Amino acid sequence: MHVANNWQDYEIIDAGGGEKLERWGEIILRRPDPQIIWPIQHESQQWRNVHGHYHRSSSGGGQWEMKKQIPERWTISYEQLKFYIRPTSFKHTGLFPEQAANWSWMMDKIKRAGRPIQVLNLFAYTGGATVAAASAGASVVHVDAAKGMVQWAKENAALSGLADRPVRYITDDVFKFVQREQRRGNRYDAIIMDPPSYGRGPGGEMWKLETSLYPFVESCLSILSDNPLFFLINSYTTGISPTVIHNILSMTVKKRYGGSISAGEIGLPITNSGLNLPCGILGRWEE
Template sequence: MRMATDWQDYELIDTGAGDKLERWGDVILRRPDPQIIWPLAKESADWQRPDGHYFRSSSGGGQWQFNKQLPERWTISYGPLRFHIKPTSFKHTGLFPEQAVNWSWMMKRIKEAGRPIRVLNLFAYTGGATVAAAAAGAEVCHVDAAKGMVQWAKENAALSGLESAPVRYITDDVFKFVQREQRRGKQYDAIIMDPPSYGRGPGGETWKLEDSLYPFLEECKSILSDNPLFVLVNSYTTGLSPTVLHNLLHMSIGRRHGGKIDCGEIGLPITRSGLTLPCGIYGRWESNE
């Protein structure tokens, strides 16, 4: 388990009964989490009346209830990185704080490479990894199919003073983009991806992680440079084990480039209980340099 323990502006205060209580800057939010199947030890006042509470609907989806007037969005920091936070209609806030453990790792790898690094961030969402890689000095290509998420990523980069950094923002289907990059002969020294469990492309193409991840890694392998630095895969798909992810990376990237592979869980420390909330898995392939 790798833990995101260096936050100042984010805190996982408590968990229980299917929900988590979090501090985002000075805003307290209560949101559901399917991993939290243990009981709540004590429902204190902040549990009963958080600033915002997302209620899941029995028919699917859900809605927010706010107990005080919140700004439309606000800003939190992780070291030099800054991000806009906004409660969305699908319970998320625009940032996955557990990913900070990966941001720190990739920033260290980029800074220590001692050479220019070109990074491709796929399924890039609001750009946490994009901002981290750019802050470390990399040239970044950010690709996501959702126009609104790409715009949010641009705003996060500007918040971090990176509006003039060499970042290319692409709103596109990631599979088609990778295939076009193959035809154009483009190459990258590092690839980051956070693929969904299930999805549909603009032409009705079906993505199912268990069936599609290995072929996609093979496609991505062909646009890695001759001297790649790392490949990072994140997954929130229930049931996919770190060992399976290790095997996929070994059979694809490792088979061609050697290097080393590290896979495991990522998580967040829970302040009140001292326990850990698991938040998905990671797979890191990296060169031996």
């Protein structure tokens, strides 16, 4: 497992009973997590003394119960990177802290490359990977279909002192964008993607990871440069093995460029128990 264990401003204090107790800076939140199928070992006062508790609804979705007043949004840091945090209606906070394991990896790759690196971040959300890549010196194209998430990413970059870095923020369907880049002849040295399990394009096109991921990765080969640095796929789709991502990268990027692949789980440490919480899977191809 690739464990993001260098956080100072974020912590999973405890986990059990389908929930995790988290510290985001000074704010303590209690949120559901489907991977936590073991009971709470000791339901201490910490579990009850929270700022916010997200309750799932039996009919789907859920809502926040705010027990203490909190800011509309606040800031946390990871090394030199800074991010705005805000509880959303879908239980999320605008950041997936386990991705810090990927940020550190890609920043090291970019810094060691010894050449200009052009990065394409697809399904880019609030820009954690965009901020990481830009801070390491890369030029970045950030693409997401949600206008609000793209604006949040811009604000995260500015918060990290990167407003003047060469980053293009594009609100668009990622599939259509890749097709246009193919026609324009644009090329990238690194591609990052965090595709959803399901989705629909602006024309009603259906995305299902199990049937769409392989052809999409294959289509991205045509926009890779002659000397690519890395290709990162991250997934939160339940039931997909890291070996599946490994195989897809092997049949596409490695087949064309050689290089090496690693795949595995990505996770976070749990302070009270010393266990690690699995949060998703990843596959990395590198030159």
